[in-house]
Amino acid sequence: MYTTLEVFKKDKEARYGVLFALPAILGFAVFTIGPMIASFIFSFTNYSGVGNREFVGLSNYIKLFTTDPLFKNSLKVTLIYISMSVPLNIIVSFFIAFLLSQNIKGRGFFRLVYYLPTVVPLVATSIIWKWLLDPAVGVVNYYRMLLNLPPSKFLFDEKTVLPTMAVMGVWQTGTMMLTFLAGFQGIPRQLYEAIEVDGGMGYHKFMYVTVPMMTPSLFFNLVTGLINGFQVFTQAYIITSGGPNNRSNFLLLLLYNEAFVKGKMGYACAIAWIIFIMTVILTIINFKLSNKWVFYEGGERK
């Protein structure tokens, strides 16, 4: 039984609750749900941003997968880039985080330095890399020469542009590193002590405590890494404009050009939805697989 006062209070709380959340709900409706629906609808039209739009059925999607060589290329190079950059980022940031999680002096300082590139504007870092990796006057090629390696064209050669961009990306994976570091620091000491009591060695500690306890952060980084892989844009836009020979013409760059250079808004929306669907599928696959290898405290391993 509620007294009138309590009912009144509850009612008031609900009203204020909705009121306070309203800007965020509105923002979500106007800037997420609305555009998503619009994007879906536009993807079945030949909308150019101005004038009328005609419903063209599935023809945008059909064209993407049949007659448009650019899309197939973009899909391919994006997936190649992701398959190189995600494992590379995970391995390097896992390793750095592991070192930082040891009992060392000056951890704050090291952490600062390794994270710093992540907060720097991508336009600026793109310019920096372009300078460091310049085929003719870049400093990296000079040191390759000292090591008796042939000079590389790095970002200006079809063969090397994607691996080079993947390696560049490692410099700015501070977020992954921090997630791993937090994971390492969250491993309870007793688990290691238990292994010591049982006479286990460093190797046992690593395989039976560190690895299983790190799987949740590994999983998180894998999923966010894949999603972010589809978002690569600025480096390619600034440095290579998608070249050489479209080899770094990533999906988002293609979308940008179709929409804002060629004015094919409907077509660009179809590309956007394919990016979205692929992201969703990859995420679902990861969640399904995660039952097999991700260890959650208090849960049973399947």
Next chain:
Amino acid sequence: MKTRSHKFSKLMVKILLYTVLGCGLLVWMFPFYWILRTAFMKYEQILAYPPLWIPKPPIITNFTEGLKILPFGRFYINTIFIVVVCLIGTLFTSTLASYSFSRLRWPGRDKIFSIILTSMMLPSAVTLVPTFIGWSKVNGVNTYYPLTVPSWLGGGAFFIFLLRQFYLTIPREYDEAALVDGAGFFTIYWRIMLPMIRPALISVAMFCFVNNWNDFMMPLVYLNDEKLYTISLGLRSFMGMYNTDWGYMMAAATIAVLPVVIIFTIGQRYIIEGVVMVGIKG
């Protein structure tokens, strides 16, 4: 005997650890060093072969001359304006929303929260084109509205999620005691909750600063008028004009990078806490 060799191997591991971390540090800092070195160097020295490590003598004409070519001062002011407007909007609306999602009870609250949360996974590419079309219908292109209005409407799921995590750590007794004393919900939010989540506020402010300062895609799509350019856009045009004048370009890159480096160095603790909070509990 055994303990001594044990101690010795421990020392070796330590030395190895610091060596690896130290070498990594040099590699990580090298690009920063190279921008500064190039920015303060004469043109002939920049292209010298083998490369010179230290400018002799260091010069500042790359800054004084190079940055005159485009109105970088104006780009700075534009960017700061956008950052400040977004900062205030995000801080206000995201803290208010997350207060509601974590501490006020209303029907459908958790469902709506989890729906909003899914947008954290949503690639921005999906909404880019329709949002642009929408803004162009209301004459929003070449204004700062497209860049700032979203901040006044919650500021994005990431911040709401981050702040909610912090609110959840505050015991309920605070709200109840305040209610008994006759405080309204806004008073509780403003007077009691906000001071208690101060570290989170700083995290959000810093993320917001860094994100908006660095943003490239949104300004690129919405701003064509050079008078409105942000620092990132200015840098891009500059690069198009002076493709090989590395001294000028590195001077421009330096002034684009410097503010975030300073802010981050001062407040790194808060950014790191934020990343950890979202990464681990997310």
